[in-house]
Amino acid sequence: MYTCPRCDSNEADILCESPIKGCWIMYICPDCTFSWRSTEPETITNPKIYNPRFKVDTSDLSKYQIHPLIPQRRS
Amino acid sequence: MAYRDLRSFLDKLEAEGQLVRVTQMTHPEPDLGSAARAVNNLGDQSPALLFNNIHGYKTGNVALNVIGSWPNHALMMGLPKDTPVKEQFLEFARRWNKFPVPVERVETAPFQANKITEDINLFEVLPLFRLNHEDSGCFIDKACVISRDLDDPENFQKQNVGIYRLQVKGKDKLGIQPIPTHDIGLHLKIAEERGENLPVTIAIGCDPVITTIAGSPLAYDQSEYEMAGAIQGEPYRIVQSKHSGLDIPWGAEVVLEGEIIAGYRELEGPFGEFTGSYSDARRQPVIQINAMYYRDNPIFEHLYLGMPWTELDYMTSVATSVPLYHQLKEAFPEVVAVNAMYTVGLVAIISTKTRYGGFAKAVGMRAMTTPHGLGYCKLVIVVDDFVDPFNVPQVMWALSTRVAPDKDMVMIPNASVLALDPSSDPPGITHKVVIDATTPKYPETRGEMFAPTVEPPRDTQKWETIIKQLMNK
Ligand SMILES: [Zn+2]
Numbered sequence: 225m226y227t228c229p230r231c232d233s234n235e236a237d238i239l240c241e242s243p244i245k246g247c248w249i250m251y252i253c254p255d256c257t258f259s260w261r262s263t264e265p266e267t268i269t270n271p272k273i274y275n276p277r278f279k280v281d282t283s284d285l286s287k288y289q290i291h292p293l294i295p296q297r298r299s
Numbered sequence: 300m301a302y303r304d305l306r307s308f309l310d311k312l313e314a315e316g317q318l319v320r321v322t323q324m325t326h327p328e329p330d331l332g333s334a335a336r337a338v339n340n341l342g343d344q345s346p347a348l349l350f351n352n353i354h355g356y357k358t359g360n361v362a363l364n365v366i367g368s369w370p371n372h373a374l375m376m377g378l379p380k381d382t383p384v385k386e387q388f389l390e391f392a393r394r395w396n397k398f399p400v401p402v403e404r405v406e407t408a409p410f411q412a413n414k415i416t417e418d419i420n421l422f423e424v425l426p427l428f429r430l431n432h433e434d435s436g437c438f439i440d441k442a443c444v445i446s447r448d449l450d451d452p453e454n455f456q457k458q459n460v461g462i463y464r465l466q467v468k469g470k471d472k473l474g475i476q477p478i479p480t481h482d483i484g485l486h487l488k489i490a491e492e493r494g495e496n497l498p499v500t501i502a503i504g505c506d507p508v509i510t511t512i513a514g515s516p517l518a519y520d521q522s523e524y525e526m527a528g529a530i531q532g533e534p535y536r537i538v539q540s541k542h543s544g545l546d547i548p549w550g551a552e553v554v555l556e557g558e559i560i561a562g563y564r565e566l567e568g569p570f571g572e573f574t575g576s577y578s579d580a581r582r583q584p585v586i587q588i589n590a591m592y593y594r595d596n597p598i599f600e601h602l603y604l605g606m607p608w609t610e611l612d613y614m615t616s617v618a619t620s621v622p623l624y625h626q627l628k629e630a631f632p633e634v635v636a637v638n639a640m641y642t643v644g645l646v647a648i649i650s651t652k653t654r655y656g657g658f659a660k661a662v663g664m665r666a667m668t669t670p671h672g673l674g675y676c677k678l679v680i681v682v683d684d685f686v687d688p689f690n691v692p693q694v695m696w697a698l699s700t701r702v703a704p705d706k707d708m709v710m711i712p713n714a715s716v717l718a719l720d721p722s723s724d725p726p727g728i729t730h731k732v733v734i735d736a737t738t739p740k741y742p743e744t745r746g747e748m749f750a751p752t753v754e755p756p757r758d759t760q761k762w763e764t765i766i767k768q769l770m771n772k
Contacts, residue, residue, distance in 0.1 A: 240422045240470060243355060243356050243357060247355035248327075248355050250422060256580075257567065258435050259467070260436075261327065268429075268432070278577075280580055285566070289582065290564050290581070292484055293479075295488050297491070
């Protein structure tokens with residue numbers, strides 16, 4: 225398991241590896257859906273220096289707008 | 300002559316000197332996004348870019364900025380590459396009126412060469428990359444997304460082909476942003492009311508005409524394929540999916556078959572948008588991919604978004620201006636041309652003849668009540684018929700010399716706008732303004748006394764031709 229740079233979740237996992245092996249690894253966070261590549265700059269990959277304005281708090285999802293609203297099912 | 304696929308259009312661009320091949324090894328980040336921004340910064344004659352050496356891929360092809368300049372937009376329509384913008388607009392408007400042109404149906408397509416239905420991994424086939432620094436992942440942002448109205452599934456006209464941003468959220472999973480007022484928003488609402496998933500087919504790397512039409516505001520029951528036929532001047536070629544029954548552009552490089560999961564939302568975004576601002580993270584629907592088809596050595600076509608102008612502005616500019624023009628003209632035949640090319644028409648400029656004082660204000664308000672104007676047309680500038688709305692210095696002249704702020708500004712409070720407008724508050728609500736920059740007319744009291752406009756000397760046009768000929772010697 226890996227730490228998500230955006231929401232600090234420890235549930236992040238390997239998404240896939242480069243088609244030519246050994247070039248890069250993609251990671252994905254199941255909690256906030258952020259994904260990143262091992263070869264990206266540290267401002268993307270390091271939770272400590274990830275842009276605070278773009279950090280995501282998954283403890284209360286009601287803060288995030290639902291778009292579009294889920295309609296009532298027909299009876 | 301119609302382009303049946305992206306490849307033949309790239310060949311045409313190369314023959315016309317409007318394609319640059321990048322063969323040096325290129326990193327997905329930040330090289331591809333940076334190159335895409337850079338080519339937009341080079342001005343309105345810039346070429347398309349074709350990369351074929353992406354780090355980590357044996358065969359990785361990425362096409363960027365395919366329609367991202369006026370020459371490329373003209374070539375998309377089969378016009379000479381130096382065709383002026385207003386002429387491109389008038390020709391597009393003329394062809395628009397040929398709608399509908401019935402489609403050409405065929406049984407097989409090149410994308411059927413490779414088929415994957417198990418262990419799908421989008422990253423194996425597509426050189427996906429993060430475009431702008433704060434994007435939440437890799438996006439697919441220039442694909443045709445095809446869906447149907449599940450209450451009327453046999454209705455070909457209600458089948459929609461649209462472009463929506465897609466966040467890659469897994470090897471076989473995408474996020475999507477369906478705007479409620481767009482056709483796919485209606486399709487999803489109907490599917491969710493029925494408690495059913497919405498089948499969608501995603502065609503990546505298509506010919507430039509269907510991509511342009513997919514990004515333009517057609518009516519709900521107008522077929523994008525029949526409009527693409529009108530614009531290209533030949534029936535549009537499609538193949539029906541055996542998987543979903545949806546109709547697919549014949550030339551697509553990569554085709555994804557899947558469904559939007561009903562009643563489910565998940566974090567999506569931010570994404571650097573066409574407004575030049577990031578949209579916030581929102582809870583949006585998810586697509587499960589069930590099958591993938593692709594041509595041999597497929598090309599991933601992608602589009603840079605950010606501070607205008609970018610490729611999107613060339614792609615949507617004429618295609619957005621024309622439906623607004625036709626809808627306005629139904630009510631006001633006096634309208635001469637419409638320029639809705641600033642941020643997809645958040646600013647619109649209309650040139651019109653006026654019959655009497657106050658007339659231009661009515662034209663401006665009508666623009667705000669068209670289907671596209673409802674979500675855009677926040678600032679509408681109305682100019683006289685002799686002002687070219689595509690010539691910004693002329694528009695600035697009209698604003699400078701025709702507008703009396705106390706008489707010519709009309710504010711419509713709390714109108715609707717798309718929620719991606721960063722200035723709207725709450726998102727989706729804004730005041731709107733009509734600026735009447737036409738010459739005042741009776742019974743306005745300024746009309747009688749208004750200073751006469753300087754007419755060009757009699758033989759100006761003749762001399763334009765003579766000078767052009769001398770320049771070409
Ligand atoms: Zn996360």
